[in-house]
Amino acid sequence: MALSGKGKLIILDRDGVLNAMRPQPITDPDQWLPLPGSMDAVAFLTQSGYTVVVAENMSGIGRDQVSMQQLNEVHGKMHTHIQKAGGRLSGVWFCPHTSNAKCNCRKPQPGLLLDILDRLHMKAKDTWLVGDGIRDMQAIAAIGGHPVLVLTGKGKETLKMETLPDDTQVYDDLLDFARFCRIQAEKAAEE
Numbered sequence: 451m452a453l454s455g456k457g458k459l460i461i462l463d464r465d466g467v468l469n470a471m472r473p474q475p476i477t478d479p480d481q482w483l484p485l486p487g488s489m490d491a492v493a494f495l496t497q498s499g500y501t502v503v504v505a506e507n508m509s510g511i512g513r514d515q516v517s518m519q520q521l522n523e524v525h526g527k528m529h530t531h532i533q534k535a536g537g538r539l540s541g542v543w544f545c546p547h548t549s550n551a552k553c554n555c556r557k558p559q560p561g562l563l564l565d566i567l568d569r570l571h572m573k574a575k576d577t578w579l580v581g582d583g584i585r586d587m588q589a590i591a592a593i594g595g596h597p598v599l600v601l602t603g604k605g606k607e608t609l610k611m612e613t614l615p616d617d618t619q620v621y622d623d624l625l626d627f628a629r630f631c632r633i634q635a636e637k638a639a640e641e
């Protein structure tokens with residue numbers, strides 16, 4: 451059955467959404483540990499026709515805590531695990547800058563997200579960003595997309611402490627959100 455996630459984009463924050471957070475930036479694939487259900491979630495989304503990408507703040511690069519080679523190796527593990535589960539990432543975008551750099555791509559700035567939409571020819575109204583931090587929600591709200599907060603990573607703290615954009619949806623975890631998307635896609639396919 452052709453599902454109608456087609457033409458819709460799901461942007462995922464990485465740490466706290468796909469994999470467990472760590473106190474220090476992840477420098478080694480062994481430190482990258484998928485959260486329960488998150489790999490299946492990407493598979494659900496991919497198989498429902500959604501385009502799925504990652505957008506992350508990676509200031510560890512700008513601070514020389516993480517090298518490009520280390521980041522590539524960590525992303526290699528992420529791609530492998532997602533593929534094994536039956537999913538696919540259409541790209542990984544990251545901001546390498548520290549907050550001092552005043553760049554336009556570090557979330558909550560929207561530059562990274564605008565670049566993704568531009569390259570993939572997607573529209574903000576057809577885009578959801580799933581994250582665990584307030585900056586994720588602010589970045590997607592700033593361009594007119596749909597903020598989705600998950601309660602993994604620092605999500606519970608974000609829900610309690612921050613003022614979320616008005617239309618923020620909240621889910622327990624990425625799998626919970628992916629199930630919702632799959633039902634939407636199935637409904638749309640039946641119409």
Ligand SMILES: [Mg+2]
Pocket residue numbers: 463464465466467581582583603
């Ligand atoms: Mg995060």
Ligand SMILES: [Zn+2]
Pocket residue numbers: 545546547553554555556
């Ligand atoms: Zn940047």
